[in-house]
Amino acid sequence: MLSTENIKKLRCQYIGPSLSLSYHEPLHIVKGKGQYLYGSDGRQYLDAVNNISHVGHCHPRVLAALEEQNRLLNTNTRYLHDNIVTYAEELTNKLPAKLDVCYFTNSGSESNDLALCMARNYTGSNQTIVIAGAYHGHTKATIEVSPYKFDGPGGAGSPDFVHQIPMPDPYRGKYRSNDGDIALKYADCVQQILDVLHDDNKQVSAFIAEAILGCGGQIFFPEGFLAAASTKVQQTGGLYIADEV
Ligand SMILES: Cc1ncc(COP(=O)(O)O)c(C=O)c1O
Structure with missing residues:
Protein backbone atom coordinates (compact mmCIF):
# COMPACT_ATOMS: atom_id res chain seq x y z
CA MET A 1 0.00 0.00 0.00
CA LEU A 2 1.28 3.49 -0.87
CA SER A 3 1.92 5.91 1.98
CA THR A 4 -0.54 8.78 2.45
CA GLU A 5 2.20 11.30 1.53
CA ASN A 6 3.04 9.38 -1.63
CA ILE A 7 -0.61 9.28 -2.72
CA LYS A 8 -0.84 13.06 -2.24
CA LYS A 9 2.27 13.53 -4.43
CA LEU A 10 1.04 11.20 -7.19
CA ARG A 11 -2.38 12.82 -7.07
CA CYS A 12 -0.82 16.24 -7.76
CA GLN A 13 1.14 14.71 -10.63
CA TYR A 14 -1.53 12.59 -12.35
CA ILE A 15 -5.00 13.77 -11.31
CA GLY A 16 -6.61 16.98 -12.58
CA PRO A 17 -6.60 19.81 -10.01
CA SER A 18 -10.37 20.41 -10.19
CA LEU A 19 -10.89 17.12 -8.34
CA SER A 20 -10.85 18.49 -4.81
CA LEU A 21 -10.07 16.63 -1.59
CA SER A 22 -12.14 16.97 1.58
CA TYR A 23 -10.83 17.94 5.01
CA HIS A 24 -7.76 19.89 6.14
CA GLU A 25 -6.00 16.54 6.66
CA PRO A 26 -7.43 14.37 3.81
CA LEU A 27 -8.51 10.90 4.87
CA HIS A 28 -6.80 7.81 3.42
CA ILE A 29 -9.70 5.38 3.30
CA VAL A 30 -8.90 1.76 2.47
CA LYS A 31 -12.05 -0.20 3.22
CA GLY A 32 -15.80 0.11 3.75
CA LYS A 33 -18.30 -2.15 5.49
CA GLY A 34 -21.94 -1.37 6.21
CA GLN A 35 -22.12 2.12 7.72
CA TYR A 36 -18.38 2.32 8.40
CA LEU A 37 -15.29 3.45 6.52
CA TYR A 38 -11.78 2.48 7.67
CA GLY A 39 -8.61 4.57 7.43
CA SER A 40 -5.13 3.27 6.56
CA ASP A 41 -4.31 3.63 10.27
CA GLY A 42 -7.14 1.22 11.12
CA ARG A 43 -9.39 3.95 12.49
CA GLN A 44 -13.12 3.35 12.05
CA TYR A 45 -15.36 6.21 10.82
CA LEU A 46 -19.15 6.34 10.89
CA ASP A 47 -19.91 7.38 7.30
CA ALA A 48 -22.45 10.18 7.09
CA VAL A 49 -21.25 11.89 3.90
CA ASN A 50 -20.00 9.40 1.31
CA ASN A 51 -21.89 9.40 -1.98
CA ILE A 52 -24.99 7.32 -1.89
CA SER A 53 -24.43 3.68 -0.92
CA HIS A 54 -28.05 2.92 -0.13
CA VAL A 55 -27.56 -0.46 1.56
CA GLY A 56 -24.19 0.33 3.12
CA HIS A 57 -20.67 -0.29 1.89
CA CYS A 58 -19.81 -3.66 0.30
CA HIS A 59 -23.12 -5.34 1.10
CA PRO A 60 -22.46 -9.11 0.73
CA ARG A 61 -25.65 -9.80 -1.28
CA VAL A 62 -24.90 -6.94 -3.70
CA LEU A 63 -21.29 -8.14 -4.07
CA ALA A 64 -22.39 -11.73 -4.74
CA ALA A 65 -24.92 -10.62 -7.38
CA LEU A 66 -22.34 -8.35 -9.07
CA GLU A 67 -19.74 -11.08 -9.16
CA GLU A 68 -22.15 -13.71 -10.46
CA GLN A 69 -23.43 -11.47 -13.27
CA ASN A 70 -19.97 -10.23 -14.26
CA ARG A 71 -18.76 -13.82 -14.61
CA LEU A 72 -21.69 -14.59 -16.88
CA LEU A 73 -22.39 -11.55 -19.04
CA ASN A 74 -21.86 -7.80 -19.09
CA THR A 75 -23.42 -6.22 -22.13
CA ASN A 76 -25.84 -3.48 -23.15
CA THR A 77 -29.62 -3.52 -23.61
CA ARG A 78 -29.77 -4.21 -27.34
CA TYR A 79 -30.21 -7.94 -26.81
CA LEU A 80 -33.13 -9.73 -25.21
CA HIS A 81 -32.43 -10.78 -21.64
CA ASP A 82 -34.74 -11.91 -18.86
CA ASN A 83 -33.12 -9.84 -16.06
CA ILE A 84 -34.15 -6.42 -17.36
CA VAL A 85 -37.82 -7.33 -17.74
CA THR A 86 -38.20 -9.40 -14.58
CA TYR A 87 -36.43 -6.74 -12.53
CA ALA A 88 -38.62 -3.98 -14.03
CA GLU A 89 -41.70 -6.06 -13.25
CA GLU A 90 -40.65 -6.65 -9.63
CA LEU A 91 -39.74 -2.99 -9.15
CA THR A 92 -42.93 -1.52 -10.61
CA ASN A 93 -44.98 -3.94 -8.48
CA LYS A 94 -43.63 -2.10 -5.44
CA LEU A 95 -44.47 1.38 -6.80
CA PRO A 96 -47.75 3.32 -7.12
CA ALA A 97 -49.77 2.10 -10.14
CA LYS A 98 -48.97 5.18 -12.25
CA LEU A 99 -45.23 4.48 -12.09
CA ASP A 100 -45.30 1.49 -14.39
CA VAL A 101 -42.36 1.93 -16.81
CA CYS A 102 -38.60 1.82 -16.12
CA TYR A 103 -35.39 3.13 -17.63
CA PHE A 104 -32.23 1.81 -15.98
CA THR A 105 -29.21 4.08 -15.63
CA ASN A 106 -25.74 3.94 -14.07
CA SER A 107 -25.87 6.91 -11.71
C1 LIG B 1 -29.89 14.46 -4.68
C2 LIG B 1 -28.83 13.94 -5.59
N1 LIG B 1 -29.09 13.89 -6.90
C3 LIG B 1 -28.16 13.42 -7.77
C4 LIG B 1 -26.92 12.99 -7.34
C5 LIG B 1 -25.92 12.49 -8.36
O1 LIG B 1 -25.77 11.11 -8.22
P1 LIG B 1 -24.44 10.37 -8.76
O2 LIG B 1 -23.32 10.81 -7.88
O3 LIG B 1 -24.79 8.92 -8.63
O4 LIG B 1 -24.26 10.79 -10.19
C6 LIG B 1 -26.61 13.02 -5.97
C7 LIG B 1 -25.29 12.57 -5.50
O5 LIG B 1 -24.90 12.80 -4.38
C8 LIG B 1 -27.59 13.52 -5.07
O6 LIG B 1 -27.34 13.61 -3.76
Missing part, protein backbone atom coordinates in the same frame (compact mmCIF):
# COMPACT_ATOMS: atom_id res chain seq x y z
CA GLY A 108 -28.03 9.60 -10.18
CA SER A 109 -26.61 12.20 -12.58
CA GLU A 110 -27.47 10.05 -15.57
CA SER A 111 -31.02 9.49 -14.27
CA ASN A 112 -31.69 13.20 -13.80
CA ASP A 113 -30.06 14.01 -17.13
CA LEU A 114 -32.40 11.54 -18.83
CA ALA A 115 -35.43 12.88 -16.94
CA LEU A 116 -34.60 16.46 -18.04
CA CYS A 117 -34.17 15.25 -21.60
CA MET A 118 -37.57 13.51 -21.52
CA ALA A 119 -39.29 16.55 -19.97
CA ARG A 120 -37.81 18.84 -22.62
CA ASN A 121 -38.82 16.49 -25.37
CA TYR A 122 -42.36 16.11 -24.00
CA THR A 123 -42.99 19.83 -23.38
CA GLY A 124 -40.88 21.29 -26.19
CA SER A 125 -39.39 23.64 -23.59
CA ASN A 126 -36.37 23.83 -21.28
CA GLN A 127 -37.83 26.24 -18.68
CA THR A 128 -37.03 24.56 -15.38
CA ILE A 129 -37.96 25.38 -11.79
CA VAL A 130 -35.44 24.43 -9.09
CA ILE A 131 -34.97 24.85 -5.35
CA ALA A 132 -32.17 27.07 -3.99
CA GLY A 133 -29.27 24.94 -2.71
CA ALA A 134 -30.34 21.84 -4.68
CA TYR A 135 -27.86 19.37 -6.17
CA HIS A 136 -28.89 17.08 -9.02
CA GLY A 137 -25.61 15.78 -10.44
CA HIS A 138 -22.36 16.44 -12.25
CA THR A 139 -23.25 16.24 -15.96
CA LYS A 140 -23.60 19.51 -17.91
CA ALA A 141 -27.41 19.34 -17.91
CA THR A 142 -27.65 18.54 -14.19
CA ILE A 143 -25.13 21.23 -13.16
CA GLU A 144 -27.32 23.72 -15.04
CA VAL A 145 -30.23 22.89 -12.71
CA SER A 146 -28.14 22.64 -9.50
CA PRO A 147 -27.88 25.95 -7.58
CA TYR A 148 -25.45 24.17 -5.24
CA LYS A 149 -23.09 24.00 -8.24
CA PHE A 150 -23.87 27.04 -10.40
CA ASP A 151 -24.13 29.39 -7.39
CA GLY A 152 -21.17 27.72 -5.63
CA PRO A 153 -17.41 28.36 -5.93
CA GLY A 154 -16.40 28.50 -9.60
CA GLY A 155 -20.05 28.38 -10.71
CA ALA A 156 -21.24 30.46 -13.67
CA GLY A 157 -24.58 31.50 -12.12
CA SER A 158 -28.07 30.49 -13.17
CA PRO A 159 -28.78 29.85 -16.86
CA ASP A 160 -31.65 32.05 -18.12
CA PHE A 161 -34.01 29.06 -18.47
CA VAL A 162 -33.61 28.04 -14.82
CA HIS A 163 -35.78 29.66 -12.14
CA GLN A 164 -35.18 29.29 -8.42
CA ILE A 165 -37.56 29.30 -5.50
CA PRO A 166 -36.24 29.90 -1.97
CA MET A 167 -35.30 26.85 0.09
CA PRO A 168 -38.50 25.62 1.80
CA ASP A 169 -36.73 25.43 5.14
CA PRO A 170 -39.20 25.58 8.05
CA TYR A 171 -36.35 26.37 10.44
CA ARG A 172 -34.24 29.10 8.81
CA GLY A 173 -36.18 29.85 5.58
CA LYS A 174 -38.18 32.79 4.28
CA TYR A 175 -41.30 31.27 5.91
CA ARG A 176 -40.85 29.38 9.20
CA SER A 177 -42.91 26.82 11.06
CA ASN A 178 -44.93 29.39 13.00
CA ASP A 179 -45.80 31.44 9.87
CA GLY A 180 -49.09 29.63 9.11
CA ASP A 181 -49.49 27.30 6.10
CA ILE A 182 -45.90 27.50 4.91
CA ALA A 183 -46.23 24.50 2.55
CA LEU A 184 -48.68 26.56 0.50
CA LYS A 185 -46.62 29.74 0.87
CA TYR A 186 -43.56 28.00 -0.61
CA ALA A 187 -45.73 26.36 -3.29
CA ASP A 188 -46.92 29.87 -4.18
CA CYS A 189 -43.29 30.74 -5.00
CA VAL A 190 -43.55 28.08 -7.72
CA GLN A 191 -46.85 29.63 -8.84
CA GLN A 192 -45.20 33.05 -9.13
CA ILE A 193 -42.60 31.63 -11.54
CA LEU A 194 -45.35 29.87 -13.52
CA ASP A 195 -47.20 33.22 -13.78
CA VAL A 196 -44.08 35.00 -15.09
CA LEU A 197 -43.49 32.23 -17.65
CA HIS A 198 -47.13 32.47 -18.71
CA ASP A 199 -46.86 36.27 -19.13
CA ASP A 200 -43.70 35.74 -21.20
CA ASN A 201 -45.52 33.19 -23.35
CA LYS A 202 -43.21 30.39 -22.20
CA GLN A 203 -44.14 26.79 -21.40
CA VAL A 204 -42.71 25.27 -18.20
CA SER A 205 -40.75 22.08 -18.81
CA ALA A 206 -40.17 20.69 -15.33
CA PHE A 207 -39.97 21.26 -11.62
CA ILE A 208 -37.09 19.17 -10.28
CA ALA A 209 -36.77 18.60 -6.53
CA GLU A 210 -35.05 16.32 -4.07
CA ALA A 211 -37.38 14.63 -1.58
CA ILE A 212 -35.06 15.83 1.18
CA LEU A 213 -32.57 18.57 0.30
CA GLY A 214 -29.22 16.78 0.75
CA CYS A 215 -26.28 19.07 -0.14
CA GLY A 216 -28.50 22.02 0.81
CA GLY A 217 -28.30 20.89 4.45
CA GLN A 218 -30.54 17.83 4.97
CA ILE A 219 -33.65 20.02 4.85
CA PHE A 220 -37.04 18.35 5.34
CA PHE A 221 -39.68 20.35 3.46
CA PRO A 222 -42.94 21.37 5.16
CA GLU A 223 -45.48 18.57 4.76
CA GLY A 224 -47.59 19.01 1.64
CA PHE A 225 -45.15 21.36 -0.12
CA LEU A 226 -43.99 18.91 -2.81
CA ALA A 227 -47.55 17.74 -3.55
CA ALA A 228 -48.84 21.33 -3.85
CA ALA A 229 -45.88 22.58 -5.91
CA SER A 230 -45.81 19.61 -8.29
CA THR A 231 -49.57 19.79 -8.85
CA LYS A 232 -49.29 23.45 -9.89
CA VAL A 233 -46.56 22.57 -12.41
CA GLN A 234 -48.48 19.59 -13.77
CA GLN A 235 -51.64 21.69 -14.16
CA THR A 236 -49.76 23.94 -16.59
CA GLY A 237 -48.50 20.98 -18.66
CA GLY A 238 -45.06 20.66 -17.01
CA LEU A 239 -43.54 17.60 -15.38
CA TYR A 240 -42.37 16.94 -11.84
CA ILE A 241 -38.98 15.23 -11.62
CA ALA A 242 -38.57 13.58 -8.21
CA ASP A 243 -34.84 13.29 -7.53
CA GLU A 244 -34.79 10.55 -4.93
CA VAL A 245 -31.09 9.84 -5.26
Whole structure:
Protein backbone atom coordinates (compact mmCIF):
# COMPACT_ATOMS: atom_id res chain seq x y z
CA MET A 1 0.00 0.00 0.00
CA LEU A 2 1.28 3.49 -0.87
CA SER A 3 1.92 5.91 1.98
CA THR A 4 -0.54 8.78 2.45
CA GLU A 5 2.20 11.30 1.53
CA ASN A 6 3.04 9.38 -1.63
CA ILE A 7 -0.61 9.28 -2.72
CA LYS A 8 -0.84 13.06 -2.24
CA LYS A 9 2.27 13.53 -4.43
CA LEU A 10 1.04 11.20 -7.19
CA ARG A 11 -2.38 12.82 -7.07
CA CYS A 12 -0.82 16.24 -7.76
CA GLN A 13 1.14 14.71 -10.63
CA TYR A 14 -1.53 12.59 -12.35
CA ILE A 15 -5.00 13.77 -11.31
CA GLY A 16 -6.61 16.98 -12.58
CA PRO A 17 -6.60 19.81 -10.01
CA SER A 18 -10.37 20.41 -10.19
CA LEU A 19 -10.89 17.12 -8.34
CA SER A 20 -10.85 18.49 -4.81
CA LEU A 21 -10.07 16.63 -1.59
CA SER A 22 -12.14 16.97 1.58
CA TYR A 23 -10.83 17.94 5.01
CA HIS A 24 -7.76 19.89 6.14
CA GLU A 25 -6.00 16.54 6.66
CA PRO A 26 -7.43 14.37 3.81
CA LEU A 27 -8.51 10.90 4.87
CA HIS A 28 -6.80 7.81 3.42
CA ILE A 29 -9.70 5.38 3.30
CA VAL A 30 -8.90 1.76 2.47
CA LYS A 31 -12.05 -0.20 3.22
CA GLY A 32 -15.80 0.11 3.75
CA LYS A 33 -18.30 -2.15 5.49
CA GLY A 34 -21.94 -1.37 6.21
CA GLN A 35 -22.12 2.12 7.72
CA TYR A 36 -18.38 2.32 8.40
CA LEU A 37 -15.29 3.45 6.52
CA TYR A 38 -11.78 2.48 7.67
CA GLY A 39 -8.61 4.57 7.43
CA SER A 40 -5.13 3.27 6.56
CA ASP A 41 -4.31 3.63 10.27
CA GLY A 42 -7.14 1.22 11.12
CA ARG A 43 -9.39 3.95 12.49
CA GLN A 44 -13.12 3.35 12.05
CA TYR A 45 -15.36 6.21 10.82
CA LEU A 46 -19.15 6.34 10.89
CA ASP A 47 -19.91 7.38 7.30
CA ALA A 48 -22.45 10.18 7.09
CA VAL A 49 -21.25 11.89 3.90
CA ASN A 50 -20.00 9.40 1.31
CA ASN A 51 -21.89 9.40 -1.98
CA ILE A 52 -24.99 7.32 -1.89
CA SER A 53 -24.43 3.68 -0.92
CA HIS A 54 -28.05 2.92 -0.13
CA VAL A 55 -27.56 -0.46 1.56
CA GLY A 56 -24.19 0.33 3.12
CA HIS A 57 -20.67 -0.29 1.89
CA CYS A 58 -19.81 -3.66 0.30
CA HIS A 59 -23.12 -5.34 1.10
CA PRO A 60 -22.46 -9.11 0.73
CA ARG A 61 -25.65 -9.80 -1.28
CA VAL A 62 -24.90 -6.94 -3.70
CA LEU A 63 -21.29 -8.14 -4.07
CA ALA A 64 -22.39 -11.73 -4.74
CA ALA A 65 -24.92 -10.62 -7.38
CA LEU A 66 -22.34 -8.35 -9.07
CA GLU A 67 -19.74 -11.08 -9.16
CA GLU A 68 -22.15 -13.71 -10.46
CA GLN A 69 -23.43 -11.47 -13.27
CA ASN A 70 -19.97 -10.23 -14.26
CA ARG A 71 -18.76 -13.82 -14.61
CA LEU A 72 -21.69 -14.59 -16.88
CA LEU A 73 -22.39 -11.55 -19.04
CA ASN A 74 -21.86 -7.80 -19.09
CA THR A 75 -23.42 -6.22 -22.13
CA ASN A 76 -25.84 -3.48 -23.15
CA THR A 77 -29.62 -3.52 -23.61
CA ARG A 78 -29.77 -4.21 -27.34
CA TYR A 79 -30.21 -7.94 -26.81
CA LEU A 80 -33.13 -9.73 -25.21
CA HIS A 81 -32.43 -10.78 -21.64
CA ASP A 82 -34.74 -11.91 -18.86
CA ASN A 83 -33.12 -9.84 -16.06
CA ILE A 84 -34.15 -6.42 -17.36
CA VAL A 85 -37.82 -7.33 -17.74
CA THR A 86 -38.20 -9.40 -14.58
CA TYR A 87 -36.43 -6.74 -12.53
CA ALA A 88 -38.62 -3.98 -14.03
CA GLU A 89 -41.70 -6.06 -13.25
CA GLU A 90 -40.65 -6.65 -9.63
CA LEU A 91 -39.74 -2.99 -9.15
CA THR A 92 -42.93 -1.52 -10.61
CA ASN A 93 -44.98 -3.94 -8.48
CA LYS A 94 -43.63 -2.10 -5.44
CA LEU A 95 -44.47 1.38 -6.80
CA PRO A 96 -47.75 3.32 -7.12
CA ALA A 97 -49.77 2.10 -10.14
CA LYS A 98 -48.97 5.18 -12.25
CA LEU A 99 -45.23 4.48 -12.09
CA ASP A 100 -45.30 1.49 -14.39
CA VAL A 101 -42.36 1.93 -16.81
CA CYS A 102 -38.60 1.82 -16.12
CA TYR A 103 -35.39 3.13 -17.63
CA PHE A 104 -32.23 1.81 -15.98
CA THR A 105 -29.21 4.08 -15.63
CA ASN A 106 -25.74 3.94 -14.07
CA SER A 107 -25.87 6.91 -11.71
CA GLY A 108 -28.03 9.60 -10.18
CA SER A 109 -26.61 12.20 -12.58
CA GLU A 110 -27.47 10.05 -15.57
CA SER A 111 -31.02 9.49 -14.27
CA ASN A 112 -31.69 13.20 -13.80
CA ASP A 113 -30.06 14.01 -17.13
CA LEU A 114 -32.40 11.54 -18.83
CA ALA A 115 -35.43 12.88 -16.94
CA LEU A 116 -34.60 16.46 -18.04
CA CYS A 117 -34.17 15.25 -21.60
CA MET A 118 -37.57 13.51 -21.52
CA ALA A 119 -39.29 16.55 -19.97
CA ARG A 120 -37.81 18.84 -22.62
CA ASN A 121 -38.82 16.49 -25.37
CA TYR A 122 -42.36 16.11 -24.00
CA THR A 123 -42.99 19.83 -23.38
CA GLY A 124 -40.88 21.29 -26.19
CA SER A 125 -39.39 23.64 -23.59
CA ASN A 126 -36.37 23.83 -21.28
CA GLN A 127 -37.83 26.24 -18.68
CA THR A 128 -37.03 24.56 -15.38
CA ILE A 129 -37.96 25.38 -11.79
CA VAL A 130 -35.44 24.43 -9.09
CA ILE A 131 -34.97 24.85 -5.35
CA ALA A 132 -32.17 27.07 -3.99
CA GLY A 133 -29.27 24.94 -2.71
CA ALA A 134 -30.34 21.84 -4.68
CA TYR A 135 -27.86 19.37 -6.17
CA HIS A 136 -28.89 17.08 -9.02
CA GLY A 137 -25.61 15.78 -10.44
CA HIS A 138 -22.36 16.44 -12.25
CA THR A 139 -23.25 16.24 -15.96
CA LYS A 140 -23.60 19.51 -17.91
CA ALA A 141 -27.41 19.34 -17.91
CA THR A 142 -27.65 18.54 -14.19
CA ILE A 143 -25.13 21.23 -13.16
CA GLU A 144 -27.32 23.72 -15.04
CA VAL A 145 -30.23 22.89 -12.71
CA SER A 146 -28.14 22.64 -9.50
CA PRO A 147 -27.88 25.95 -7.58
CA TYR A 148 -25.45 24.17 -5.24
CA LYS A 149 -23.09 24.00 -8.24
CA PHE A 150 -23.87 27.04 -10.40
CA ASP A 151 -24.13 29.39 -7.39
CA GLY A 152 -21.17 27.72 -5.63
CA PRO A 153 -17.41 28.36 -5.93
CA GLY A 154 -16.40 28.50 -9.60
CA GLY A 155 -20.05 28.38 -10.71
CA ALA A 156 -21.24 30.46 -13.67
CA GLY A 157 -24.58 31.50 -12.12
CA SER A 158 -28.07 30.49 -13.17
CA PRO A 159 -28.78 29.85 -16.86
CA ASP A 160 -31.65 32.05 -18.12
CA PHE A 161 -34.01 29.06 -18.47
CA VAL A 162 -33.61 28.04 -14.82
CA HIS A 163 -35.78 29.66 -12.14
CA GLN A 164 -35.18 29.29 -8.42
CA ILE A 165 -37.56 29.30 -5.50
CA PRO A 166 -36.24 29.90 -1.97
CA MET A 167 -35.30 26.85 0.09
CA PRO A 168 -38.50 25.62 1.80
CA ASP A 169 -36.73 25.43 5.14
CA PRO A 170 -39.20 25.58 8.05
CA TYR A 171 -36.35 26.37 10.44
CA ARG A 172 -34.24 29.10 8.81
CA GLY A 173 -36.18 29.85 5.58
CA LYS A 174 -38.18 32.79 4.28
CA TYR A 175 -41.30 31.27 5.91
CA ARG A 176 -40.85 29.38 9.20
CA SER A 177 -42.91 26.82 11.06
CA ASN A 178 -44.93 29.39 13.00
CA ASP A 179 -45.80 31.44 9.87
CA GLY A 180 -49.09 29.63 9.11
CA ASP A 181 -49.49 27.30 6.10
CA ILE A 182 -45.90 27.50 4.91
CA ALA A 183 -46.23 24.50 2.55
CA LEU A 184 -48.68 26.56 0.50
CA LYS A 185 -46.62 29.74 0.87
CA TYR A 186 -43.56 28.00 -0.61
CA ALA A 187 -45.73 26.36 -3.29
CA ASP A 188 -46.92 29.87 -4.18
CA CYS A 189 -43.29 30.74 -5.00
CA VAL A 190 -43.55 28.08 -7.72
CA GLN A 191 -46.85 29.63 -8.84
CA GLN A 192 -45.20 33.05 -9.13
CA ILE A 193 -42.60 31.63 -11.54
CA LEU A 194 -45.35 29.87 -13.52
CA ASP A 195 -47.20 33.22 -13.78
CA VAL A 196 -44.08 35.00 -15.09
CA LEU A 197 -43.49 32.23 -17.65
CA HIS A 198 -47.13 32.47 -18.71
CA ASP A 199 -46.86 36.27 -19.13
CA ASP A 200 -43.70 35.74 -21.20
CA ASN A 201 -45.52 33.19 -23.35
CA LYS A 202 -43.21 30.39 -22.20
CA GLN A 203 -44.14 26.79 -21.40
CA VAL A 204 -42.71 25.27 -18.20
CA SER A 205 -40.75 22.08 -18.81
CA ALA A 206 -40.17 20.69 -15.33
CA PHE A 207 -39.97 21.26 -11.62
CA ILE A 208 -37.09 19.17 -10.28
CA ALA A 209 -36.77 18.60 -6.53
CA GLU A 210 -35.05 16.32 -4.07
CA ALA A 211 -37.38 14.63 -1.58
CA ILE A 212 -35.06 15.83 1.18
CA LEU A 213 -32.57 18.57 0.30
CA GLY A 214 -29.22 16.78 0.75
CA CYS A 215 -26.28 19.07 -0.14
CA GLY A 216 -28.50 22.02 0.81
CA GLY A 217 -28.30 20.89 4.45
CA GLN A 218 -30.54 17.83 4.97
CA ILE A 219 -33.65 20.02 4.85
CA PHE A 220 -37.04 18.35 5.34
CA PHE A 221 -39.68 20.35 3.46
CA PRO A 222 -42.94 21.37 5.16
CA GLU A 223 -45.48 18.57 4.76
CA GLY A 224 -47.59 19.01 1.64
CA PHE A 225 -45.15 21.36 -0.12
CA LEU A 226 -43.99 18.91 -2.81
CA ALA A 227 -47.55 17.74 -3.55
CA ALA A 228 -48.84 21.33 -3.85
CA ALA A 229 -45.88 22.58 -5.91
CA SER A 230 -45.81 19.61 -8.29
CA THR A 231 -49.57 19.79 -8.85
CA LYS A 232 -49.29 23.45 -9.89
CA VAL A 233 -46.56 22.57 -12.41
CA GLN A 234 -48.48 19.59 -13.77
CA GLN A 235 -51.64 21.69 -14.16
CA THR A 236 -49.76 23.94 -16.59
CA GLY A 237 -48.50 20.98 -18.66
CA GLY A 238 -45.06 20.66 -17.01
CA LEU A 239 -43.54 17.60 -15.38
CA TYR A 240 -42.37 16.94 -11.84
CA ILE A 241 -38.98 15.23 -11.62
CA ALA A 242 -38.57 13.58 -8.21
CA ASP A 243 -34.84 13.29 -7.53
CA GLU A 244 -34.79 10.55 -4.93
CA VAL A 245 -31.09 9.84 -5.26
C1 LIG B 1 -29.89 14.46 -4.68
C2 LIG B 1 -28.83 13.94 -5.59
N1 LIG B 1 -29.09 13.89 -6.90
C3 LIG B 1 -28.16 13.42 -7.77
C4 LIG B 1 -26.92 12.99 -7.34
C5 LIG B 1 -25.92 12.49 -8.36
O1 LIG B 1 -25.77 11.11 -8.22
P1 LIG B 1 -24.44 10.37 -8.76
O2 LIG B 1 -23.32 10.81 -7.88
O3 LIG B 1 -24.79 8.92 -8.63
O4 LIG B 1 -24.26 10.79 -10.19
C6 LIG B 1 -26.61 13.02 -5.97
C7 LIG B 1 -25.29 12.57 -5.50
O5 LIG B 1 -24.90 12.80 -4.38
C8 LIG B 1 -27.59 13.52 -5.07
O6 LIG B 1 -27.34 13.61 -3.76
